[in-house]
Amino acid sequence: MKFEGTERYVATDDLRMAVNAAATLQRPLLIKGEPGTGKTMLAEEVAQAFGKKLLRWHIKSTTKAQQGLYEYDAVSRLRDSQLGDDRVHDINNYIRQGMLWKAFDNDEQVVLLIDEIDKADIEFPNDLLVELDKMEFSVYETGETVIAKQRPIIIITSNNEKELPDAFLRRCFFHYINFPDTETMKQIVDVHFPDIQKSLVNEALEIFFQVREVNGLKKKPSTSELIDWLKLLLADNISPELLQNRDSSQAIPPLYGALLKNEQDVHMLQRLAFMARRENR
Helix, strand or coil: CCCCCEECCCHHHHHHHHHHHHHHHCEEHHHHHHHHHHCHHHHHHHHHHHHCCCEEEEEECCCCCHHEEEEECCCHHHHHHHHCHHHHCCHHHHHHHHHHHHHHHHHCCEEEECHHHCCCCCHHHHCHHHHHHHCCEEEECCCEEECCCCCCEEEECCCCCCCCEEEHEEECCEEEEECHHHHHHHHHHHHHCCCHHHHHHHHHHHHHHHHHCCCCCCCCCCCCHHHHHHHHHHHCCHHHHHHHCCCCCCCCCHHHHHHHCCHHHHHHHHHHHHHHHHCCC
């Protein structure tokens, strides 16, 4: 099977190559890129394209690698023993499977998304080296060895908040999703709004990329924020002419709350607008 993208997801040639290379090598695909560039959605579309079940493991700052394997609830077992519950005699009643175990235990190959791995502690990736490499792990409490019935397709995303250890990187196929250029962005917009006016898209994209080029922005608007902004422009019947003929000294675009996500960036664009008005006097 080859991944060629889907009707809902515009995949560049490089991204398609990366997905297929990782599948061929049977290595996890490590995807990095700006937030909002479709890293998480990629796993959903790969699963759909291959006709596979998708398992999601969303990583938080408190997530431990062990939770992806299994968790042993010793507290519940102690409580049940005090209450005389018969369940206490079977330790398996207190072992909860993690996402890796569920992926390994599936009779059919699945797609496993390990989302935002860089949010966890720096030791998190190192604690998964053997499991991702050998596709097996041991359950200490029962002495059982869990071996993957079918090697899952693993997609790991990172927003580059932390550096990942070299030993982990060696076990992955890496791809960085570059921010879409204007033509690719038009294709993405067409997927979401097939009947939208081309003139509105052209004017909106010009403003969008102008905002992204402003030096010093704390958070540049992403693809997902552009889609939200276009949705609002359509809902409010904003015409292409209104975008085209807006005062050039107004650095703040209409409905800017969909594009700008913090007050520092709003204040920066307001200062730029003020300076532009002074220069035009």
